Amino acid sequence: MPHVIDVAIVGAGFAGIGMATQLARRGRESFVVLxxxxxxxxxxxxxxxPGIACDIPAQLYSFSFRPPWEWETLYPRGAEIRRYLEQTVLDEGLTPHIRFGCELRNARWVDSTSRWEIATTAGSVHARVLVMAVGRLSDPHVPDIEGLESFTGTVVHTAQWRSDLLTGGERIGVVGTGASAVQVIPHLAADADELVVFSRTPPYVVPREDRRFTAEERARLAVPDHARAVREQMLVDADRAFRQRLGLQPDIDAIRDRALGHLRRQVAAPGLRAALTPDYEIGCKRILLSDDFYPALQRPNVVFEPTALDSVVECKARAVSGHTYDLDVLVMATGFEATRLPVAVRVQGRHGEVLSDHWSAGMVSFASTAVSGFPNMFVLDGPNAALGHNSAIYMIETQLGYVLGALDHMARNTFDAMEVTAAAEQAYTREIDQRSASTVWLTGCNSWYVDPRSGRLTLLWPGTAASFRERNGTFDPQPYLIESRPVDEGGRNP
Incomplete structure (x- = not known):
């Protein structure tokens, strides 16, 4: 672990690896990935x-600045995406910069040195700039279910899966019907003695229509110019879906009809079809892609329980409806701590302010990247930096450009610290609130995109991917306070 570094990056997912790649190519700043x-x-x-895959086409779910990857299918599998990131680390020479088994314990801004003092499980480091790249899907959420600790079987979250968990013939309960659930349920149903699906609210599901690329397609996608053109057209096409999130017609009617038509075609039984019909506006929650979720629910060994899991007593799981089921395994497909990042309690800004306290009424920022009171710190894939209809990687790349612009500004002007003003953060927050007021996320239902305490939309950018880049893709020093420490007679900072 280096003792002093220019940039410390926390997290080695898409955002952290993207940031590290850009810094390595520049060769200007020293950096480490924790x-x-x-x-x-x-x-x-x-x-x-089982079944883990992306619901964004492969051409969009990859870095634009990396050579085209030979994706096998239109929607890449989880293992393929992981290999893509591992190969990026090798190709870009990032391995010497990454410290594994290095969990952040505390990051504290020190005014006297204008540095971040970062304590980890593998040592400490002082960094001029701190980049938080922990993402929103890193800490599993398990709901507070009465008696869950008494369950005599096995409880597992989908994000903590074990390859030796199932041997076949188990009685399995799946809690949730979100994105992970619709992928894992068809696979579990194939081998379970009985599978019970606890559904608090049924999802809108549209056809996935995945397919393998032909050899000819893969050859064409390996040509950079062609791959770039395909990617750009996909971005434009995907952005058109934002009109649905504004509730505009005929767009929202078309996507609703597509989802409900998919349900009608795949589920003939009136009772089950009614239980699977959402009672909220489409797009308010994540629209899911699947061709085999509905068929799996109609297998003879599958029970669709149209209410949430209420309590557990040893091996018996009781639903809100009062129905009880004897189970051996409980699979929690219950999402992540997305609106309340657990790592925020470990980050202390100016005057000792803790990031979680700054975000007590919901995450706020400026340009979805900088936070007032936390100098020289940037948050990737954080407040209002995600999308419900387009590529998260495009958004991350926009933020990377912003951070690189900030680093360039710091280098050109040789100052020690810069902090976005409280006024700029407040104005940006008002802008977000105004943009989101008429969207389906605030008018159609309650979802994980909305902070439960403040009722604000804090996860998604309430606009198109293109508008996010136009608004936040270029660093502007105007909203920042600039600080320089005095120099001694030799021209050095004390």
Whole structure:
């Protein structure tokens, strides 16, 4: 572990590896990547449950600044994405910069040195700039279920899957019907003696229509100019879906009809179809892609329980409906601590302010990247930096450009610290609130995109991917306070 560094990056998922790649190519700043696990990949390293895959096309779910990858299918599998990131580390020469098994214990801004003092499980480091790249899907969420600790079987979250968990013939309960659940349920149903699916709210599901690329397609996608053109067109096409999130017609009617038509075609039984019909506006929660979720629910060994899991007593799981089920395994497909990042309690800014306290009424920022009171710190894939309809990697790359612009500004002007003003952060927060007020996320239902305490949309950018880049893709020093420490007679900072 280096003692003093220019940039410390926390996290080795897409955002952290992207930041490290850009810094390595520049060759200007010294940097280190602090990763608590034993490998890179972030959520694609942690999630290994059966059926894990991306629901964004491969051409969009990859770095634009990396050579085209020979993706096997339209929607890449989790293991393939992990290999992509591992290969990026090798090709870009990042291995010497990554410290594995290095969990952040505390990061504290020190005014007297204008540095971040970072304590980890593998030692400490002082960094001029701190880049938080921990993402929103890194800490599993397990709901507070009465008696769960008394369960005599095995409880596992989808993000903590074990290859030796199932041998076949188990009685399995799956809690949740979100993105992970619709992928894992068809695979579990194939081998379970009985599978019970606890559903608090049924999802909207549209056809996935995945397929393998032909040899000809793969050859064409290996041509950089062609790959770039395909990617750009996909971005434009995906951005059109934002009109649905504004509730605009005929766009929202078309996507609703597509989802409900998919349900009608795949589920003939009126009772089950009614139980699987959402009672909220489409797009408010994540729209899921699957061709085999509905068929799996109609297998003779599968029970769809249209209420949430309420309590557990030893091997018996009781639903809100009052129905009880004897189970051997409980699979928690219950998402992540997305609106309340657990790592925020470990970051202390100016005057000892803790990031979790600064975000007590919901995550706030400026340009979705900088936080007032936390000098020389940038957050990737954090407040209002995600999308519900397009590529997260495009958003991350936009933020990378912003951070690189900030580093360039610091280098050109040789100052020690810069901090976005409270006024700029407040104005940006008002802008987010105004943009999101009329979207389905705040008018259609309650979802994990919305902070439960403040009722604010804190995870998603309430606009297109293109508008995010236009608004936040270029660093502007105007909203920042600049600080320089005095120099001694020899021209050095004391």
């Amino acid at each position: 990763e608590r696990a034993t490998g890179v990949g972030g959520t694609w390293r942690d999630n290994t449950y």
